[in-house]
């Protein structure tokens with residue numbers, strides 16, 4: 323059993339803290355957001371993540387997981403401190419490092435014994451050395467410490483399972499012994515462990531996210547070609563995915579990628595490349611293709627309705643993906659703005675993201691029930707593929723609508739069934755529809 327401090331109780335920090343506690347460690351989770359820490363002490367989760375509340379409560383009850391806003395309290399007796407604060411996009415696409423810098427300074431000011439500082443945030447290549455400089459210069463008296471990069475690969479919505487069953491653990495450090503100690507903490511996860519240098523570990527994270535984003539943008543381009551040529555992208559992706567060199571994951575065509583990570587990380591990697599004079603031509607195309615998906619959705623609905631002006635359009639789903647309340651860079655935001663700019667009035671239903679969406683989309687009327695939301699709609703758009711949308715009573719949904727037009731941006735429904743039900747239906751990349 324080790325004592326671990328985790329800084330930041332967001333998607334990564336809270337999941338990391340709760341999972342390390344569940345593995346038997348004593349974990350102190352710290353955040354500067356007092357409301358978040360007060361809430362956690364009362365059992366209120368700051369984010370929606372399936373299974374997280376139960377995991378947190380179990381470990382709090384077992385006396386393995388604690389919450390605080392005090393760095394002095396959090397670092398007392400702690401051998402490892404994990405930094406898991408946000409690294410959002412700055413004005414030019416670079417990663418905004420102010421939260422990492424603040425965390426590093428607070429660690430330096432409050433540490434009272436040797437410490438291994440583990441960076442879990444996604445940070446520009448070179449950050450490990452930079453954090454070491456900050457800590458060194460902010461320490462009131464010199465105490466030994468090491469910096470280890472340990473990028474996180476979990477996904478929102480399946481964060482606990484991803485943390486507990488990673489495909490790999492990547493560790494980077496100039497101090498091999500420190501990296502090996504951090505490796506020990508990860509042994510119960512039974513994943514391959516790659517120990518490398520700091521910069522390489524930091525780069526592995528960006529390269530991985532950029533590759534996955536590229537894979538999605540690639541299948542989206544294939545979807546457009548399928549649509550034009552009369553092929554079905556879902557079957558094409560299935561056929562491609564059987565090839566082990568390709569694999570079936572991240573081949574779902576639709577409205578493209580959003581969220582708090584792919585957009586900012588691809589942008590930050592392109593920024594780093596350009597700063598060094600390396601033209602990131604693939605990354606730029608991948609980004610442009612992705613944002614075009616959102617405009618494509620607006621154009622498709624416009625064409626299906628014969629104009630947007632005065633039309634009432636309902637959005638099924640707002641979150642950037644299912645099983646999360648995260649609205650950061652959600653395609654729904656740009657799609658809603660595009661439809662509103664065309665003169666449409668918007669309604670929406672999302673199982674958990676509406677609270678976060680209200681401030682971002684004040685002109686969109688939100689409803690607690692998808693059938694009530696669909697009432698009087700000229701068209702519906704599936705923006706997020708929540709499981710509950712697969713179970714909707716489609717006949718009932720259609721009866722509510724003024725005209726039964728449905729653009730399925732995530733290919734949730736079967737085109738043939740939808741037509742049988744009397745919907746004017748279009749999916750993404752399902753060109754064989756044209757041949758029927």
Ligand code: NAD
Nearest residue numbers: 330331332333334353354355407408409421424425443444
């Ligand atoms: P988040 O915004 O959900 O949470 C960050 C937390 O850090 C907030 O609660 C904030 O109050 C706290 N914080 C900010 N400054 C602080 C400070 N000085 N001291 C203590 N707490 C502070 O962020 P997130 O989504 O968990 O992402 C964190 C990092 O992990 C990012 O670099 C992100 O790119 C990376 N990442 C995220 C995911 C994901 O799925 N969200 C997956 C892998 C990696």
Ligand code: UGA
Nearest residue numbers: 474475476477478538572573574578579580581583642643
């Ligand atoms: C992604 C990565 O998958 C994680 O490995 C990584 O740790 C994380 O970013 C991060 O660095 O924060 P996440 O953003 O939570 O995780 O979600 P994904 O499931 O990867 O989906 C990202 C976006 O791509 C979503 O908007 C989703 O709708 C879209 N997507 C995903 C597709 O359009 N098609 C697919 O086949 C898969």
